[in-house]
Amino acid sequence: MFTILANNWSTLLSGLGYTLMASLIALVGSLVIGTLFALMEISTYRWVAIIGRIYVEVVRNIPLLVITMAFYVIVPTYVVQIDGFTAGTIGLTIYTSAFIAETVRAGIESVAVGQMEGARSVGMTYTQAMVNIVFPQAIKIVIPPLGNQFINLVKNSSILAFVAGFDLMYQGKIIANTTFNTFDTYLAVGLLYLILTMPLSYYMRHLEKKWNVA
Amino acid sequence: MSMIEFHDVEKYYGKFHALKDINLTIDRGEVVTIIGPSGSGKSTLLRTINGLERVQSGQLIVNDFDLADKKTDMNRIRKNVGMVFQHFNLYANKTVMENITLGPTLVLKSNKEQAREEALKLLDQVGLREKADSYPSALSGGQKQRIAIARSLAMKPKALLFDEPTSALDPETIGDVLDVMKDIAKQGMTMVVVTHEMGFARHVGDRIVFMSDGEILEDATDVGAFFDHPKEPRAQEFLSKIINH
Amino acid sequence: MKKRLVPLMVAALCGMLLLVSGCGKSLADQDVLQHAKQTNTIVWGVKADTRLFGLMNTKSGRIEGFDIDMAKALTKEILGPKGKAQLVQVTSDTRVPMLKGGNIDAIIATMTITPDREKVLNFTQPYFNAGQSLLVKKGSRIHSVKDLKKGDKVIGVQGSTSVDNIQKAAPQATVLQLSDYAQAFTALKSGQGLAVTTDNGILYGMSEQDHRYVVVGGTFTKEPYGIAINKGQTAMTQRMDQAINTLRKNGTYEKLINKWFGNVPGFDIKEVE
Known part of the structure; x- marks a missing residue:
């Protein structure tokens, strides 16, 4: 394994960079999109809620590979030219956003109805009440499951390998195919994924503790 | 001069007829208590007054705005009509001080310093100045409810609604809350109070409304007479149960 | 009891091995050209998963392609108009063992002539200049x-x-x-x-x-396809080479190339023949 690491250091490092970049973009993107759809799902406007519900149900029940291939093949053919990295990152963002929407929705719904009513009763708008009262309480509840989603996201970023997105898994596959040292290569790749996921996991735990004090 | 007017108001939850043909006018400065058995529609009636529940038909005028009209901005009503809940609904993520000042700064755009000063005055009024920096989770039920009242008062409302404010409290803390309410009543606030506290209804209220099955059965300005000789059989039955209890 | 059984079993095993390898040898070692003439059949290993060369037509259940037509034409050339070409499906992994085992007489299955393969197999001249x-x-x-x-x-x-x-x-x-x-x-x-x-x-x-x-742009590597016959089958290899020359001369080869590749835009027969 160490020879694999030593001989392919720069290749694996560049793969790690692409994986990190895709993960960060998808993390921010899916958090924003997911929260948006969570808000749609709990909207009192029936049609908005239905659209939110359909999005979440459709997206989270389709394999990540299919969503990603759609962006890799269909979008460039009919809409705009995007490369494998972009297609993979968009696919990953969309896919994860559905799970985040569900997590955030559950978090918001677990904040007692009275909190919203209390805020509305002094004349706060829906948005003011959400931002000042409900969200801060929902975040505490949502952080542990959100942490799981984020770790899954980093691992799921290996989808980029299928669309030649130059990520860690893609480089790993190529090294395995040229050296035929499959086991050691994937062991090295696994180790590098740990380097990404462990700090994330640790940070989410830290956040969990920090928010629980307040 | 009327503050709240119900004209032929109907309210349904699906097929359930929650409020039946409600006609009720409450003047400014009046203290009205609403009593009646559970599920009689008292809380629903109260919640329609600040738009937490919508009415389906009839006219509901609060502070000169028609609440049955969908174009009416509910936030403007709520600025002027405060609400005190059975379960307090204090913001769990905010300190006592923030609970009180958040409404004025966000909604009334008061400056922070001014809001803080007024909050301290209100805390004095409810006797909880030392709790300014506590979180709600550190307060007893009675303390929470006094803070909730202070929070409502901070908005300088034209009317205050109380939804069973003492029902969730330990008996020994009820007195403090009722004292604060009496105080507010004396200052001439328009108050609508849904309660099971017959003592408060009898001695503080100017007027008593008895509800059952979504209807107003009695509406008496002579509160003493109502308690001594209720006309309605269902009111007689209800009072005998409460008093014997 | 048990001790006496062991040598007996070893002996039996040896006998079986001898028999099996002997049979294999006899089949693979006999002159395939002669055997083909006796049975009036050449058994070809062909691919069934490669477009244009050898692909199973799911409607007819037959394998079709350039390799297949070449196999048929070569059979007729070697055995006469009544000669039969028997087609056996092979994959890249199975084709050499099957030839060595005598299950097939020749391989015509997009197989590139390489020095390594030439050590264990006989190849005809290239019949398709792949690359x-x-x-x-x-x-x-x-x-x-x-x-x-x-x-x-x-x-x-x-x-x-x-x-x-x-x-x-x-x-x-x-x-x-x-x-x-x-x-x-x-x-x-x-x-x-x-x-x-x-x-x-x-x-x-x-x-x-x-x-x-x-x-x-033509090919930038040379990986010519040849027909493989088992090592040592010189008679068959020579006959097959001769047959390919004949097909080239009498126009059959060009006809078959055109049949399969004429439809490919920009295809140039000179690149592959």
Whole structure:
């Protein structure tokens, strides 16, 4: 394994960079999109809620590979030219956003109805009440499951390998195919994924503790 | 001069007829208590007054705005009509001080310093100045409810609604809350109070409304007479149960 | 009891092994040309999964392609008009063991003549000049490997030697590696790269399927297909070579090439014969 690491250091490092970049973009993107759809799902406007519900149900029940291939093949053919990295990152963002929407929705719904009513009763708008009262309480509840989603996201970023997105898994596959040292290569790749996921996991735990004090 | 007017108001939850043909006018400065058995529609009636529940038909005028009209901005009503809940609904993520000042700064755009000063005055009024920096989770039920009242008062409302404010409290803390309410009543606030506290209804209220099955059965300005000789059989039955209890 | 059994079993095992290997030997070692003449049949190992060369027609249940037609024509040439060509499906992994085991007489299955293979097999002269090439969209500025500049993307298939070859032939180009040929072609269609690179035989198959894509620039590696016969079967090898020459001379070869590749846009018979 160490020879694999030593001989392919720069290749694996560049793969790690692409994986990190895709993960960060998808993390921010899916958090924003997911929260948006969570808000749609709990909207009192029936049609908005239905659209939110359909999005979440459709997206989270389709394999990540299919969503990603759609962006890799269909979008460039009919809409705009995007490369494998972009297609993979968009696919990953969309896919994860559905799970985040569900997590955030559950978090918001677990904040007692009275909190919203209390805020509305002094004349706060829906948005003011959400931002000042409900969200801060929902975040505490949502952080542990959100942490799981984020770790899954980093691992799921290996989808980029299928669309030649130059990520860690893609480089790993190529090294395995040229050296035929499959086991050691994937062991090295696994180790590098740990380097990404462990700090994330640790940070989410830290956040969990920090928010629980307040 | 009327503050709240119900004209032929109907309210349904699906097929359930929650409020039946409600006609009720409450003047400014009046203290009205609403009593009646559970599920009689008292809380629903109260919640329609600040738009937490919508009415389906009839006219509901609060502070000169028609609440049955969908174009009416509910936030403007709520600025002027405060609400005190059975379960307090204090913001769990905010300190006592923030609970009180958040409404004025966000909604009334008061400056922070001014809001803080007024909050301290209100805390004095409810006797909880030392709790300014506590979180709600550190307060007893009675303390929470006094803070909730202070929070409502901070908005300088034209009317205050109380939804069973003492029902969730330990008996020994009820007195403090009722004292604060009496105080507010004396200052001439328009108050609508849904309660099971017959003592408060009898001695503080100017007027008593008895509800059952979504209807107003009695509406008496002579509160003493109502308690001594209720006309309605269902009111007689209800009072005998409460008093014997 | 047990002790006496062991030598007995060893003896039996040895006998069986001798018998099996002996049988195998007798089958593979006999002169296949003579055997073919006796039975009036040549048994061919062919592919059934390669477009244009040997592909199972799911409607008729028959294998069809250039390799198949060549096998039939060669059989008629060697055994006369009544000679029978028996087709046995093989894959890249099974074809050599089957030939060695005597299950088939000859392999005509997109098999490249390589020095390593020549050590264990006899090959005829090349019958199809295969090699690595490029498939591009019609009208592309890429006309050969030389046109690939820095930053140009070429699509290959993971784990194939064709990726190494293109990196040597066009070191400035970026190679995108996808998991199989179907995905590689799909990626080309959606504009993810300027060209797909692999054996021209496979590229012709893609081009024949979608005429908007053409094979350009000839081959930049030499991987000629030959017919393989077991080592030592000199008579059959020579006869087969002779037969190929005859087919070339009498126009059958050109006719078959045109039948299968005439439909491929931009196909040039000179590149492959």
